[in-house]
Amino acid sequence: MLDISEIRQIEFDVLVIGAGGAGLCAAITATKESKKVGLICKSLLGKAHTVMAEGGMAASLGNVDKRDHWKIHFRDTMRGGKMLNVWRMAELHARHAADRVIELEQWGAVFDRTKEGLINQRNFGGHRYPRLAHVGDRTGLEMIRTLQDYGIHKDIDIHMECTALDILKDESGKVAGVVCMYRETGEFIIFKTKSLILATGGGGKAWEITSNSWEYTGDGYAMAYEAGAELMDLEFNQFHPTGMVWPPSVKGILVTEGVRGEGGILKNSEGKRFMFDYIPEKFKNETADTEEEAARWLAGDKDARRPPELLTRDVVARAINAEVKAGRGSKHGGAYLDIASERSAEDIKKKLPSMYHQFKVLAELDITKEPMEVGPTCHYFMGGIRVEADTTMSTVDGLFACGECAAGMHGANRLGGNSLSDLLVFGNLAGMGASKYAKELSEMPKFSDEDAKRIIRNATSILNREEGENPYLMHESLQNNMQNNVGIIRTDSELQEGIKNIENLKEKNKNVKANGSSQFNPGWHEALAMRNLLITAEAVARAAHLRTESRGAHTRDDFRDESEEWYQYNIISKKGEDGTMQVIKERRKDADPELERIANATLEDLEAEVAEERKS
Amino acid sequence: MGNRKFKIYRGDNTKGELVDYNCDVTEGMVVLDAMHRIQADDANDMACRWNCKAGKCGSCSVEINGRPKLACMTRMNEYSPDETIMITPLKSFPIIKDTVTDVSWNYKQNKRIKPFSPSQNKNNTEKGLVMQQVDVERTQHFRKCIECYLCQNVCHVIRDQGAQDKFVGPRFMIRLASLEMHPMDDADRIPAIKEDYGSGMCNITRCCTEVCPEDIQITDDGIIPLKERVVDRYFDPFMILFRKIFKK
Incomplete structure (x- = not known):
C-alpha cells in the first residue's frame, strides 16, 4: 500500500510552476515579499518556450516614435483582440509594459539601440508605431537568459525536469499543494504551498502543424480544470501566418513576424502581392492601399500608412489560407515571403540572423537571395485560466495564473510582441498577488492523503x-x-x-x-x-x-x-458535478466607459489627445 | 532517402550498449526527427532531451558519429546513404539515461558568477541605459549563447583533464566576457577570473569555438581578451608602476 508519509514533502509560501518568462518573473517578484519561494519546470532552466520568441516585446517607450503612449498601445491591443479582451488586463499591460522592459534592462538584458543609445523598437503587425524592444530576432532568448541569470541569485528553490501532476486542495477548497514527479528518477514529491502560480504556457502540441515544443501540452489548463477553476476563451487559438512549410520535418517551425516588420512581402504563385486584397473594412483607413505607399512607409515616411502584410495575424493567416485554397499557393502549399527583394543581404543577416541560419540549415535556402515558403502554424492560446486582472487569482482560492496559460489579456487575437510584455507585466502582478495571499493565510492548508494517493496511483497505473x-x-x-x-x-x-x-x-x-x-x-x-x-x-x-x-x-x-x-459573451468551461465538461456562455462585465472611449476613438483624435496631454 | 541504420547508446552511467535501429528517412529530416521516429515505433522509453527543434534552445546536444552536435540542426543528408549513424551522449558529463546527461555542474558554475551590476552613473536614466550600438555589440555576440554546452563538452580541461574544479569552461568564460565588456556594468571580476574561474587553464586550442552552433568566437573574442585583462592587471610592470603612482 502506498504510504504518503514516505513521499518527500517540501513547504513553500509561493510555488511557481513553469520557468518561462512569466514563471521566472513571478518567482523573482515573489522573493521580494515571501520567504520561501519555489520554482519547478519540466525542462532544464532556460529552455522554456520563451526562448523561441523572436520578434520582440511591445511597450510604448516612444524611443523611435515619440508619439507613442500607453493609450495608443491599449487601443491597438483592443482592436487586435476584436474588443473581447478583459478591459482592465489590456489597460494594466499597456500602462506597465514600458516599466517592465526598463527593469529587464537593469537586470541585464542588452537590447538593440537607437542612434541616441536608447532601446531600439521595431514595427510589428497591428502596432501603430515601432514598438517592439528587441535583440535581432532572438529576443526571447535574451529575455529568458536575463531572468535566469538574475533569478538564480535570488532566494528561489528551483527544481528542474520536474513534472507537476495535479493540484491538492484543503477541505475548504483552498490550494494546499501539488504532486510532482522528477523526470530523471520517476520519484514523486509533494510540494505544500500556500499559493500556487501556474505559468505553464499553452497547449499547441494538440495540433499537428505547430510552432510549439513537446512541453506545450496544456498542463496548466488541465490541472486548473481538475481543481475546479474556470477556463475562458479557449476557442481562440492563434495560427501564426508564417510557419515553415518545407521540408516536411520542419513544418510549423516559426518564421518571425519580424521578417514582415523589416519589410518582407507576401506573394502568391502568380507573383502577386495579395495582401492588398484582404484589408478588412475596419483597418482600411490605417493601411496602405498601394505598393507605392507601402514602400514609402518602409523608407520611413511617417505620413505613409502601414503595408497590409502587417495586418493582424488572424487576417494574414486567413489570407494565406484563402490563396492556397484558390490554387495560388506556393510549390509546397504556402505563400512566398520575400525579404530578399526588399532589403540588402547585409541588412537581412544583421536584423534576422537566426532566420537566415534556420532556413540555411533546415531548408537549404538562402533568404537573402530567394523567397521563403510559409503557411499558418498553431502558435498561441489567447484563452486559458480565468483570472482576476489585478491579482491574477483564478476562481480557486490560492491558485494564480499568468502568461499564456491565463485568459483575457489578448481577447480574440493577440498582437505580435504583446506576449513577451504580457509575461513581464502579469508575471510581476502574479508574484505580488500570490505573495499577498500567502501572507494573509495564517497556516499551511492541509490536503488529504487520499487525494495525493489517487494522483500518484493514476500516474503509476500507466506503467503497471x-x-x-x-x-x-x-x-x-x-x-x-x-x-x-x-x-x-x-x-x-x-x-x-x-x-x-x-x-x-x-x-x-x-x-x-x-x-x-x-x-x-x-x-x-x-x-x-x-x-x-x-x-x-x-x-x-x-x-x-x-x-x-x-x-x-x-x-x-x-x-x-x-x-x-x-x-x-465569453465562453467558460468548467468541470461539472457529474465529471463532464460544462461549457457555457457568460455575459461580460460592462466596460469602464473611459477605456471604452479610448478603444473606440479614431486614431487622429487619440493622437491629438495624447499630444495635448503632453503639452500641459 | 530510404531506410537508414542507427546505433544509439542505451543505458546509464554504470552500464549500457549501442543498440541497432532502423528508420525510414524522408527529405529534409534531421537526426532528431529520426530519434523521435525510433522512439515512437520501437523504443518508447528511449530518453532524449529536446525542446525547440530549431537550434534556439540548446537542449538536444549529443555526439553524432563522435562529433558533438545539436541533433535538431543536423540533417540526415549530411551523411552518405550507407553510413550508419551513431548517437551517443555528451562524453564530459555523467549519463542519466541513454543520450541524456547530467549537466547540473554547468548551472552551478553560473551561480558562482557575479551577475550584472548596473552602474548608477548619468547614463542610467529614467528611459533606461544609454549605450551606443557599437559598444554593446561584443556583449550581444556572447549573449547569442544557447547553453547547449557543446563547448564545455569538448574543452580539454573538462573532457580530458577532468579539472572541473579548476576551470568554469568556455561557456562561462564568455558569460564573464559579456559582463566585463558590458558598457554599463560596474563590477570587477578580473581577480576572480584569474583565481576562481581559472582563466589560466585554457590553452587556446579553439575546440570550443569550432563546435559552437551559434558561431560565437569564444576563444578569440572572449577568452583571449579576458586573459589579456588578467595579464594587464597582474603581470604588466608598467601598469603596476602606474597603479602605485596613482594609487588606483
Whole structure:
C-alpha cells in the first residue's frame, strides 16, 4: 500500500510552476515579499518556450516614435483582440509594459539601440508605431537568459525536469499543494504551498502543424480544470501566418513576424502581392492601399500608412489560407515571403540572423537571395485560466495564473510582441498577488492523503498495466483530429466530428500504457501529458462549436461575420458535478466607459489627445 | 532517402550498449526527427532531451558519429546513404539515461558568477541605459549563447583533464566576457577570473569555438581578451608602476 508519509514533502509560501518568462518573473517578484519561494519546470532552466520568441516585446517607450503612449498601445491591443479582451488586463499591460522592459534592462538584458543609445523598437503587425524592444530576432532568448541569470541569485528553490501532476486542495477548497514527479528518477514529491502560480504556457502540441515544443501540452489548463477553476476563451487559438512549410520535418517551425516588420512581402504563385486584397473594412483607413505607399512607409515616411502584410495575424493567416485554397499557393502549399527583394543581404543577416541560419540549415535556402515558403502554424492560446486582472487569482482560492496559460489579456487575437510584455507585466502582478495571499493565510492548508494517493496511483497505473494503447500513436491521432476538424477554418459538422473523436480518445486513454521503468521515460511522460492534451482539446473544440460567429482567431465557415450579440459573451468551461465538461456562455462585465472611449476613438483624435496631454 | 541504420547508446552511467535501429528517412529530416521516429515505433522509453527543434534552445546536444552536435540542426543528408549513424551522449558529463546527461555542474558554475551590476552613473536614466550600438555589440555576440554546452563538452580541461574544479569552461568564460565588456556594468571580476574561474587553464586550442552552433568566437573574442585583462592587471610592470603612482 502506498504510504504518503514516505513521499518527500517540501513547504513553500509561493510555488511557481513553469520557468518561462512569466514563471521566472513571478518567482523573482515573489522573493521580494515571501520567504520561501519555489520554482519547478519540466525542462532544464532556460529552455522554456520563451526562448523561441523572436520578434520582440511591445511597450510604448516612444524611443523611435515619440508619439507613442500607453493609450495608443491599449487601443491597438483592443482592436487586435476584436474588443473581447478583459478591459482592465489590456489597460494594466499597456500602462506597465514600458516599466517592465526598463527593469529587464537593469537586470541585464542588452537590447538593440537607437542612434541616441536608447532601446531600439521595431514595427510589428497591428502596432501603430515601432514598438517592439528587441535583440535581432532572438529576443526571447535574451529575455529568458536575463531572468535566469538574475533569478538564480535570488532566494528561489528551483527544481528542474520536474513534472507537476495535479493540484491538492484543503477541505475548504483552498490550494494546499501539488504532486510532482522528477523526470530523471520517476520519484514523486509533494510540494505544500500556500499559493500556487501556474505559468505553464499553452497547449499547441494538440495540433499537428505547430510552432510549439513537446512541453506545450496544456498542463496548466488541465490541472486548473481538475481543481475546479474556470477556463475562458479557449476557442481562440492563434495560427501564426508564417510557419515553415518545407521540408516536411520542419513544418510549423516559426518564421518571425519580424521578417514582415523589416519589410518582407507576401506573394502568391502568380507573383502577386495579395495582401492588398484582404484589408478588412475596419483597418482600411490605417493601411496602405498601394505598393507605392507601402514602400514609402518602409523608407520611413511617417505620413505613409502601414503595408497590409502587417495586418493582424488572424487576417494574414486567413489570407494565406484563402490563396492556397484558390490554387495560388506556393510549390509546397504556402505563400512566398520575400525579404530578399526588399532589403540588402547585409541588412537581412544583421536584423534576422537566426532566420537566415534556420532556413540555411533546415531548408537549404538562402533568404537573402530567394523567397521563403510559409503557411499558418498553431502558435498561441489567447484563452486559458480565468483570472482576476489585478491579482491574477483564478476562481480557486490560492491558485494564480499568468502568461499564456491565463485568459483575457489578448481577447480574440493577440498582437505580435504583446506576449513577451504580457509575461513581464502579469508575471510581476502574479508574484505580488500570490505573495499577498500567502501572507494573509495564517497556516499551511492541509490536503488529504487520499487525494495525493489517487494522483500518484493514476500516474503509476500507466506503467503497471499489462498492455494498452501506445501514447505516441494516441498523440498523433489527436493531432490529426485537431488539425483536420478544429483547425484554422471551422464548421459545425467538422467540430462535431472533432468532439466525437476526442471522446473516443478519452476512452482509449483510460487504457494508455507506457513500457519500461519510471526513470527518464519519455513514453510515460507522453502518456501523462495525454490527459492534459485531451482536456485542452475538448475545451477548445466545445467552445469553438458554441461560438457561432467569426471573431479574431476563431473563424467559422458557417458563421462568417462578427456578431453584436456574441461581443457580449465569453465562453467558460468548467468541470461539472457529474465529471463532464460544462461549457457555457457568460455575459461580460460592462466596460469602464473611459477605456471604452479610448478603444473606440479614431486614431487622429487619440493622437491629438495624447499630444495635448503632453503639452500641459 | 530510404531506410537508414542507427546505433544509439542505451543505458546509464554504470552500464549500457549501442543498440541497432532502423528508420525510414524522408527529405529534409534531421537526426532528431529520426530519434523521435525510433522512439515512437520501437523504443518508447528511449530518453532524449529536446525542446525547440530549431537550434534556439540548446537542449538536444549529443555526439553524432563522435562529433558533438545539436541533433535538431543536423540533417540526415549530411551523411552518405550507407553510413550508419551513431548517437551517443555528451562524453564530459555523467549519463542519466541513454543520450541524456547530467549537466547540473554547468548551472552551478553560473551561480558562482557575479551577475550584472548596473552602474548608477548619468547614463542610467529614467528611459533606461544609454549605450551606443557599437559598444554593446561584443556583449550581444556572447549573449547569442544557447547553453547547449557543446563547448564545455569538448574543452580539454573538462573532457580530458577532468579539472572541473579548476576551470568554469568556455561557456562561462564568455558569460564573464559579456559582463566585463558590458558598457554599463560596474563590477570587477578580473581577480576572480584569474583565481576562481581559472582563466589560466585554457590553452587556446579553439575546440570550443569550432563546435559552437551559434558561431560565437569564444576563444578569440572572449577568452583571449579576458586573459589579456588578467595579464594587464597582474603581470604588466608598467601598469603596476602606474597603479602605485596613482594609487588606483
